[in-house]
Amino acid sequence: MxxxxxxxxxxxxxxxxxxxxxxxxxxxxxxxxxxxxxxxxxxxxxxxxxxxxxxxxxxxTQSSPSLFRPDELARMVIDGRKKADLLTDEPLKVDLRQLREESRVVVGIHEVYGKLFDELGFDRVVGDPVRRVQAAKTIKHLVMARIANPASKRQSVIDLERDFGIKLDLNAVYRTLDYIDDESLALLQRKAWDAVTGLFAEKINVVFYDCTTLYFETVAEDDLRDKGYSKDMKFNQSQVLLALMVTKDGLPLGYRLYNGATFEGDTLKDAVAHLQRRTEVDQIIFVADSGLLSKANLDWIEASDKQYIVAARLKNQPESIKKEILDKASYLQGEQMLYKEIALPGNRRLLVNYSQKRAIKDAHDRERTLAKLQKKVKASKSPESFISNFGYRKYLKIENQQQVTIDEEKIKLAEQWDGLHGVITNSKEMPAKTAFEHYKGLWQVEESFRLTKHDLQVRPIYHWTPKRIQAHIAICFMSLVCIRHLSYRVKLQYQPLSPEIIRNELVHVQQSILIHKTSSHRYAIPSKPTLHAQKIYQVMGEKVSAIPFLLK
Structure with missing residues (x-):
């Protein structure tokens, strides 16, 4: 080939x-x-x-077909459709009055995402596929169920039987999670990395890194679960800290799971060491928000001869630097932006750009905040009611610790910063435009977290042992990798479609299973595929047919 x-x-x-x-x-x-x-x-x-x-x-490198013939209805339907494509001219003579609908199954998710799951090598993450063939199948079904309709393991078992024609034993599902051991987790991460590096001729040299918290419906704590700063505002519940690395195209490179009390800034060294142990990484540029790349982390990255791009807290700079930032007359005209470069101690560069579009948005957001604030000040003069809201507090003046008024001077000071954004980098040669473009790519990891938390509903977590928690996160990570890779391929080969649109299209690729009252023969009646569905199948090298066929 x-x-x-x-x-x-x-x-x-x-x-x-x-x-x-x-x-x-x-x-x-x-x-x-x-x-x-x-x-x-x-x-x-x-x-x-x-x-x-x-x-x-x-x-x-595709492995030989399995010697085990599945007895699942879904597999019969998928196999039957492929055979029927070869026999489209063969007539089916049947009395329609003798047919009754037995079930209706979703085949789009397994036919498309299932094929991608195998291509990524995830069907081999639980070790010897001969001894653990059923465990590998169960994990695949759980990933498909999470992509289609994220829910608990119990609900996934119900959904698989009701919507996909796949019957799993719930206790067997829980036992299968125990097959995802440390060796499997390491292999999973390697497969995810290889799937990305295999796509591009050039080495990966820009990594976007961020952390988020995942909470549990419990206050119990152990080596993994612990209370800490919660980004979900669940401070009374135990949690874990999830670190994720993605490329500029949003393709996941790997993840790490930490104790819930871990400060996110303390995870970077471990995550980088973990990345280097299993990959051939030489020069990497780290892109992260200012909370993650602390001064200690920046010093460590520089000592390790690596590069970084981090958001700059412009208002926290020394007065002399702030004066330079606000001197817009000295900004240079770049490609579609005004920018300025300011030298910082330690051979670091502060790059600041000004956008009129961003300035208009900043002013609009402030006006909305002030309109709400004026109503609240009229309704309550008590300082206690404003203390917890920084968005309000930064525009207020408290007199005699009793009287609250809006501070016009603070508003004027805030207006000076409209439209300004800055990053700090230790790269001596990187053009300002490139640095800003790299930083803009940080939304990819934030989008991946949104997918993980909301679309895949990784939280809250209902497992109670560290091993089961690790297995749950692994299944969610496999789901995320499948979603991001398919989105990337669809965008490249067809047109950009959101993961939700792709999921919705595939969930509606269904087949009605009819049984003959006398002969007990079963017939499959496929749903009519939309144009999007046809193109998604085509991306994966598959055809979607609407021709009815006999199940044998």
């Missing part, structure tokens, strides 16, 4: 295909194995070819 690029005459369109040479008689022909997509420019062509090479490598 090899990757082929075919150009279209008098058009910028270039088709990227995976083809194989085959001998037919005396001639050698090239058979298309997978149509990867169409590139409209050189940049798209590079990404498309990298993706094609990754898919080709997976196809070449």
């Amino acid at each position: 090899f990757v082929r690029v075919k150009s279209t005459p008098n058009s910028p369109r270039q088709s990227v295909q995976i083809v194989a040479s085959e001998r037919v008689g005396d001639k050698v022909i090239q058979r298309i194995i997978r149509h990867v997509g169409i590139a409209l420019n050189d940049e798209e062509l590079v990404h498309m070819k990298e993706l094609a090479e990754f898919i080709k490598a997976g196809l070449e």
Whole structure:
């Protein structure tokens, strides 16, 4: 097999295909194995070819078909559809009056995400697939269920049987979680890393890093669960701290789980050491928010001969620096921005840019806050009612510790900072534009956390032992990796679609199972696929058919 690029005459369109040479008689022909997509420019062509090479490598190393024939209804339906595609001209003679609907199953999630799950190598994270074949299948079903409808393990078992035609024993599910041991967790992280590095010809050199807290519906504590600063405002409940690393495209590179009382700034050294132990990393630029990259961390990164980009707290700078920042007359005109570079001690650079669009937004946000604040001041003059809200408190003046009024001087001072944003980096040669673009990419890790917390509902956690907690996070991480990789492929090969749209499209790829009252034959009636669904299937090299077929 090899990757082929075919150009279209008098058009910028270039088709990227995976083809194989085959001998037919005396001639050698090239058979298309997978149509990867169409590139409209050189940049798209590079990404498309990298993706094609990754898919080709997976196809070449694909394991032999399993010797175990599943007896699940969902597998019968999926296998039956593939066989039916080869027999589309064969007539099915049946008396429709003898047919009754037996069930309706969702096949889109397993047909698309299930194939991606296998391509990523997640079907092999629990060790020997022969001895643990059922455990591997169960983990895959749990990941599919979490992508389709995040819920507890108990509810996932109910959903799988009701919506997917897959019957699992709940106790067996809990026992399966114990197969996800330290060796499996290490293999999972390696598979996630390899899935990303296999996509790109260049080495990964920019890593976005952030942490979040995940709470439990309990106050119990152990080596992993503990009380600490909660980003979910669940200060009375135990929690764990999750650290996540992603690329500029939002593809997860790995994660680490820490005791809930751990300060997020203390996780960086361990996470980097963990990353280096299992990968060939040389030069990495870390991008994080100002809370994570503390002074101690910045010093350590510099001592380790690495680079960073961190948000600058402009208002906390020394007075001399703040004076330079506010001198907008000395800003330089860059590409679509005004910017300034200020030298800081220790060979660090403070890069500040000014955006009129951001200035308008800052002013608008402040006006909304002040409008709410004026109503509250009229309703209550008590200082105690404003102490806990910093957004209000920074515009207030408290006289004689009793009278609360809006401070016009503070408002004027705040106006000076409208539209300003800054980052600090230790890179001596990185252009300001590149530094700002890298920092903008931090939203990718924040989006991944949003997906993990909300779309995959990783919290609250109902498991009580550290091993089960680790297994739960691993299943959520596998789900996240599948979601992000499919989104990346769909964007590259079709058009940008949100994970929610993709999930909704695939959940509605269903089949009605009809049983004949006399012969007991079963027939599958597929739902009509939408254009989005057809394209998503095409991205994964699959076809989605609406032709009914006989289940055998």
